[in-house]
Amino acid sequence: MPKVIENVGCPYCGCSCDDVRVTVSDDGKDILEVENVCAIGTEIFKHGCSKDRIKLPRLRQPDGSMKEISYDEAIEWTARHLIKAKKPLMYGFGSTNCEGQAAAARVMEISGGMLDNCATICHGPSFLAIFDNGYPTCTLGEVKNRADVIVYWGSNPAHAHPRHMSRYSIFPRGFFTGKGQKKRTVIVIDPRFTDTANVADYHLQVKQGHDYELFNAFRMVVNGHGDDLPDEVAGIKKETILEVAEIMKNARFGTTFFGMGLTHSDGRNHNIDIAISLTRDLNKVSKWTIMAMRGHYNIAGPGVVWSWTFGFPYCLDLTKQNHAHMNPGETSSVDMAMRDEVDMFINIGTDAGAHFPYPAVKQLKKHPWVTIDPSINMASEISDLHIPVCICGVDVGGIVYRMDNVPIQFRKVIEPPEGVMDDETLLNKIADRMEELIAKGEA
Numbered sequence: 001m002p003k004v005i006e007n008v009g010c011p012y013c014g015c016s017c018d019d020v021r022v023t024v025s026d027d028g029k030d031i032l033e034v035e036n037v038c039a040i041g042t043e044i045f046k047h048g049c050s051k052d053r054i055k056l057p058r059l060r061q062p063d064g065s066m067k068e069i070s071y072d073e074a075i076e077w078t079a080r081h082l083i084k085a086k087k088p089l090m091y092g093f094g095s096t097n098c099e100g101q102a103a104a105a106r107v108m109e110i111s112g113g114m115l116d117n118c119a120t121i122c123h124g125p126s127f128l129a130i131f132d133n134g135y136p137t138c139t140l141g142e143v144k145n146r147a148d149v150i151v152y153w154g155s156n157p158a159h160a161h162p163r164h165m166s167r168y169s170i171f172p173r174g175f176f177t178g179k180g181q182k183k184r185t186v187i188v189i190d191p192r193f194t195d196t197a198n199v200a201d202y203h204l205q206v207k208q209g210h211d212y213e214l215f216n217a218f219r220m221v222v223n224g225h226g227d228d229l230p231d232e233v234a235g236i237k238k239e240t241i242l243e244v245a246e247i248m249k250n251a252r253f254g255t256t257f258f259g260m261g262l263t264h265s266d267g268r269n270h271n272i273d274i275a276i277s278l279t280r281d282l283n284k285v286s287k288w289t290i291m292a293m294r295g296h297y298n299i300a301g302p303g304v305v306w307s308w309t310f311g312f313p314y315c316l317d318l319t320k321q322n323h324a325h326m327n328p329g330e331t332s333s334v335d336m337a338m339r340d341e342v343d344m345f346i347n348i349g350t351d352a353g354a355h356f357p358y359p360a361v362k363q364l365k366k367h368p369w370v371t372i373d374p375s376i377n378m379a380s381e382i383s384d385l386h387i388p389v390c391i392c393g394v395d396v397g398g399i400v401y402r403m404d405n406v407p408i409q410f411r412k413v414i415e416p417p418e419g420v421m422d423d424e425t426l427l428n429k430i431a432d433r434m435e436e437l438i439a440k441g442e443a
């Protein structure tokens with residue numbers, strides 16, 4: 001009899017939806033149906049039970065081809081290269097569980113290398129602003145139950161977080177928001193007329209790269225200097241700024257969700273810094289919160305796990321071995337790659353081959369490159385060694401942190417392909433082997 005599994009987690013975006021229903025075949029190997037999941041999530045589950053999954057590690061041969069090797073051989077290769085490297089970098093972690101992230105911290109502590117996650121090319125600027133200015137945030141449940149004004153600034157959930165609007169922000173009827181969308185005012189601030197802007201009450205088509213000025217204008221109004229505004233700021237008319245600022249001030253509970261439109265454009269951390277300042281200003285007259293639209297389902301995880309372990313969320317320098325150091329710009333993955341400072345690269349739970357700037361990939365490619373990933377991707381295709389692992393939320397469970405830092409227990413729904421390890425097991429075996437080699441003086 002096929003089995004229905006409820007409350008399954010979707011391992012794709014930062015919404016970390018945990019209301020997915022999966023119907024699994026009698027033998028526990030096939031996924032027959034997935035419900036309550038968006039199109040992106042559906043593909044993850046379909047891919048998870050595909051018969052083409054990689055089952056054995058593959059090592060690059062002198063003629064450029066890849067040859068299957070055993071897990072033991074792959075662990076040995078990785079352990080020895082990590083010990084030999086002076087400054088190895090392990091990067092990724094958006095798509096694995098917290099248990100894997102903790103095991104990775106152990107590996108890099110032993111090897112004395114650099115440990116970084118996808119925040120470095122995503123919401124890293126948000127971290128910098130939060131260090132400077134605090135984080136007046138909330139949970140998504142509070143947004144659902146209380147928020148009557150929603151701002152999406154530089155983010156497009158209709159495409160990047162497809163169920164965000166229906167689960168948390170615009171459409172759900174919450175405890176104090178029983179009328180759902182009807183009683184919510186939605187403001188989208190984006191240079192493009194996106195599908196998210198299409199469902200908003202207000203679309204402020206800010207000039208690309210001029211968000212900082214627009215934040216300043218809103219702060220002027222909230223602080224009582226609206227009359228001094230010029231006729232237009234960042235492409236937005238003064239009357240519109242005054243009207244929208246009035247809605248913000250009169251909110252019962254407002255939330256600003258922000259994304260790559262702010263972290264990837266001119267100003268970066270300063271855009272977030274001033275967004276936080278506006279949130280603080282609004283809290284003098286209303287109740288306002290702010291939240292980063294974190295990308296992957298567990299990209300908040302390494303920030304939490306490594307803060308507990310080392311005191312820093314990303315860009316960790318563990319080379320001193322007895323204390324950690326963090327200084328984005330100096331210890332961030334792309335910066336180190338561009339300066340050719342690292343001499344081994346481990347890509348795990350991400351695809352740096354596809355998403356790093358090409359000059360950074362070229363530099364990293366000069367050195368041994370290991371990819372730990374369930375699937376073939378750009379990183380695996382340019383690797384010296386590709387080690388397949390389980391897919392979190394599909395064939396292994398674990399803890400993940402949603403975009404609002406709420407931990408969620410993801411379930412395993414099917415059996416992994418025979419012999420395939422999960423990240424935690426693999427990384428702990430690499431750590432064990434490194435300790436053995438160091439103890440024997442063989443490294």
Ligand code: SF4
Pocket residue numbers: 010011012013014015016017036037038039040041161162163164297
């Ligand atoms: S919104 Fe995100 S977490 Fe939810 S089902 Fe879609 S991809 Fe998965």
